Amino acid sequence: MSKISGSASPQVATAADFLIASRQCEVRSLEYFLLMGRLVQSTGHLIHELQRERGVTSLYLGSDGQRFGGERAGIILQTSEQLEMFYLALNDIQHELISQPVSSPLLGHIARALHGLGQLEDIRLRIEKQAIAVHPAVDWFSDTIHQLITVVCEAADTVVEPSIAGLLVALVQVMTGKEYCGQERAAGSTGFARGRFDRALSRRMLHLVEAQDRCFEVFVTHAPEDSLALWQKLRGRPRETEIERLRQIAVSIGPYKPLDPKLAETWFTLMTERMDDLKQIEDSVESAFHHRCVERYTEARCSLADQSTLLASLEQGVQAGGSILDLIQEQNQRLQQMSDELQSAKEALEERRVQEKAVLLLMEHRNINDDEAHRVLRKLAMDQGKRLSEVARALISIANVLT
Amino acid sequence: MSKISGSASPQVATAADFLIASRQCEVRSLEYFLLMGRLVQSTGHLIHELQRERGVTSLYLGSDGQRFGGERAGIILQTSEQLEMFYLALNDIQHELISQPVSSPLLGHIARALHGLGQLEDIRLRIEKQAIAVHPAVDWFSDTIHQLITVVCEAADTVVEPSIAGLLVALVQVMTGKEYCGQERAAGSTGFARGRFDRALSRRMLHLVEAQDRCFEVFVTHAPEDSLALWQKLRGRPRETEIERLRQIAVSIGPYKPLDPKLAETWFTLMTERMDDLKQIEDSVESAFHHRCVERYTEARCSLADQSTLLASLEQGVQAGGSILDLIQEQNQRLQQMSDELQSAKEALEERRVQEKAVLLLMEHRNINDDEAHRVLRKLAMDQGKRLSEVARALISIANVLT
Known part of the structure; x- marks a missing residue:
């Protein structure tokens, strides 16, 4: 790759090298998402089982342990199976994640979810013995599920490809x-x-x-x-x-x-x-x-291979219907367009984050619960005829000034 | 790191592992910016020499090659020296860049800049022989400098640490x-x-x-x-x-x-x-x-080491004035705050990009030059009493609908 006529040192990287590097970079990021797919999938399955376990737990505790014991045992087995799959997916992806600087927040939220899941055995034991009331038991499941959904949100936040x-x-x-x-x-x-x-x-x-x-x-x-x-x-x-x-x-x-x-x-x-x-x-x-x-991934690999061939022929002076400059400009425009499209996909995630933050602020400042905080936010939006995320954003910026 | 009481498999990653991983990730990203620093520095020096060479070139061509020949030869030597440093910095960072998915656009713009710089020898020869007019010669330098500044912009775009x-x-x-x-x-x-x-x-x-x-x-x-x-x-x-x-x-x-x-x-x-x-x-x-x-980088490494020690003592049941959960929540809140602060730093870059895009659109649609396009944009902003970037954004979205 590193040959170009007239360059002083054979070690000097050329425009073609960096064009290829830009493409390789895209391929690597798609590879990473193939891995991430397994984590996302196993997280979804685990959440589903935790939701079922939460349901049967509330019935079990609601009947003072008289009913639903058998169903609960069956569901616990299934949850544990999905938990195993989730841990395996994490082990496979952990190393890959550390090498991606953008994934610090994702790793932090995985830590948070793992901390919750680490208490599962203990909670189950307390439920078994009816040593926990129905509310705190259900809340524990809901919190853990919330942490797992946050993991998927953070994963989505590291994507650079708009359709993905x-x-x-x-x-x-x-x-x-x-x-x-x-x-x-x-x-x-x-x-x-x-x-x-x-x-x-x-x-x-x-x-x-x-x-x-x-x-x-x-x-x-x-x-x-x-x-x-x-x-x-x-x-x-x-x-x-x-x-x-x-x-x-x-x-x-x-x-x-x-x-x-x-x-x-x-x-x-x-x-x-x-x-x-x-x-x-x-x-x-x-x-x-x-x-x-x-x-x-397949597209990007093929396109990388095509481009390498094309560049090799261009460097050898074979006219292949285009110049290196055309290829570079095409690549840069394509990436710019992808980045524009990405912005709009990520707005939905950003709005979710802003609303959560506003709800937390309201809960703290007015000492109210999650539901009430959501209601206050919705009422503000209705009264002002604005979107929920606009009101949330205004609330956060005002709170930043006031505190 | 992978020990936690009661977990079925010794292979299972724990919350503490992922907390450490999140910190390692930050350290890695700062390592990358230490490398990037050299690229940014050598780009700045190269730009300065190219600006001087552009200046003396216009004087040389303006005097029909009668004057400034000696000064030009001296400056060319200095530009070539900085060019060498720039290539060396690129060689050192190239491999590191490819492994970062976020850097595809940066690599693409480096390719673009290298393509420009690849013509330097040829341009100089034509200037030497006065086989090029002063305008196209100056424009060539300006374009190349513009590409190099874009490289620094794209580098800034990959930062995840707000103060950096x-x-x-x-x-x-x-x-x-x-x-x-x-x-x-x-x-x-x-x-x-x-x-x-x-x-x-x-x-x-x-x-x-x-x-x-x-x-x-x-x-x-x-x-x-x-x-x-x-x-x-x-x-x-x-x-x-x-x-x-x-x-x-x-x-x-x-x-x-x-x-x-x-x-x-x-x-x-x-x-x-x-x-x-x-x-x-x-x-x-x-x-x-x-x-x-x-x-x-030093801070992050020390903090990583501290945290590893603290976590080890927490896992061994030693009370060290905090829980793993506290540490995780502290990390996640810190990252969230960094991401909020980052947004405001990046707005300045985004505005630059939006304005450039609007100027390109105007140049294309109205077949005017860069200066005139900037003037049209400024006039629109003044007439509407809006900020330049607002007008630019509106113009882009309208153009997207019209074309």
Whole structure:
């Protein structure tokens, strides 16, 4: 590669060398995402099992350990299997991650998730002995799931290829929406089992429904075709009408009207089916992500090989329908365009981060919980007729000035 | 590192491992910037020599090869020396760059700059033989310098540490400002030597002065203290008043009022001194950048070592005044804050890119030159009472819709 007519030293790198290096760099980054795909996939599977374990745990503790013990044992086995896969994927990718300076935050959030997962055995033991109440047990699962979703967000943040970033944004949205759905299942189960929804629980249901809707709104703008078709299919199911009817009961009923406790089981079954459908959608996005990585990797390798051949012939003075300068400018324009497109895909991630930060600020300053903080934020947005992320951003900058 | 009580496989990575990995990642990225420092430094020196060579070339060609031949030969030797250093720095960093996926655009722009520099010998030969006019010769130098500044911009774009990014932003601004100063020297020399400034040349002078001012406005917001003091010193020199007086003549005089051609030499000398002062400022920013890299690298390594010790004691159950979770959350919050601060440093680079893109669009669509495109953009901003970058962004998005 290092030959060019007239250069003083044979060691001097040429424009052609650096053009090839720029391409090699792209290939390397796609290689890294092929590896990352396994981590993302195993994280999604682990989250799904943790959501199931959370569901059965709340039923087990809610029945004072009288029911669902067998189901729980079965689900624990499956969670442990997925946990093993997750650890294996981490081991495989760890070394690769350290050599990428952009992945410090990703590694930090993996550490955070691993710290949570390290307590799983202990929590399970306490649940087994009914030495923990249903709320803190459910909260532990929810926190851990949140950390795992954050890992996928941070992974998405390290992507430099716009179509791959877009698919990871869709994936993060469907994962987050599914998690809100899981929390809605839990909240609804509590209310229907009690036979009543108090004001706080109704509000929580409302928050979880709205939060889900927002996730899927962003999801549809980045989703691949197949996943979009699955989403339309889900929306068209008769089950959705039934869920909507139960939701109406949950958010409109006052604290003193007793409900049929049998609705709890109906609700749990319907929402579990919904979550399984969402998992299918998630898997289809995940598979599109994997295919896109393989496709882009193959493309980039072929294109690198073509370009090497072309450059060799250009350097030997063979006219091959273009100059080195054309090739360089083509590469730089292509990268610039990719970087522009990437920005728009990453805005969705940035908005998520800004909203989370604003919610944390509100929780701290006003000493309120997550739900209430979300509600305050939404109310501000509605009152000012602005987007949620605009209000969140304004809130953060004001807080920075005030504190 | 991989021991934690109760984990099934000794191979499983722990939260502590990934916390350390996150820190190692930071150290690696700072190592990379230590290397990058040499590239940035040698690029700055090379640009300075190319600016001097451009200056003497225009005098040599302007005098029909009668004068400045000796000075030119001396400067060519110095440029060649800096070119050698630049190639050596590139050779040292090339391998490191390829392993960083974020550096594809940087590598592409290095290729572009190398392609330009590859023509230097040929251009010099044509200048020697006076087989090239003064305009295309000067333009060739200006293009090549522009490519080299772009390399530094792209390098700044790969930084993940906000204080380092801020220093590189300051460096890019002083480099760009100094280059506008060089172009102003050339434009002024032409006008004073001719004894008159026509409308186009006056406008060009005005554009170059305004463009310089904008660079130094951004420079002062990111400059380290020492460099800022040098900048104040430059502003206070009696020379500046004299330059201002000559500038007034250049931008206000009509095409028919003859000027004393001796002013050409005065102007050239004053502006050359100014550029040497600017080079000193550039060197001081460059040195602050280098020191900051070394400082952050040392800090990060010490902190990594401390943390490893602390984690080892925590894993052995020794209470060392904190938990692993605290350490992880501290790391994640610190990285998040760094990423927030980074955004603001990078906005300056993004604005530069947006403006360049808008200027290219205008040049293409309206078939006008660089100066006129800058003027159109400035006029739009003034008419609408908006910032230049806002107008540029609006123009790009409209062009995307129209074409």
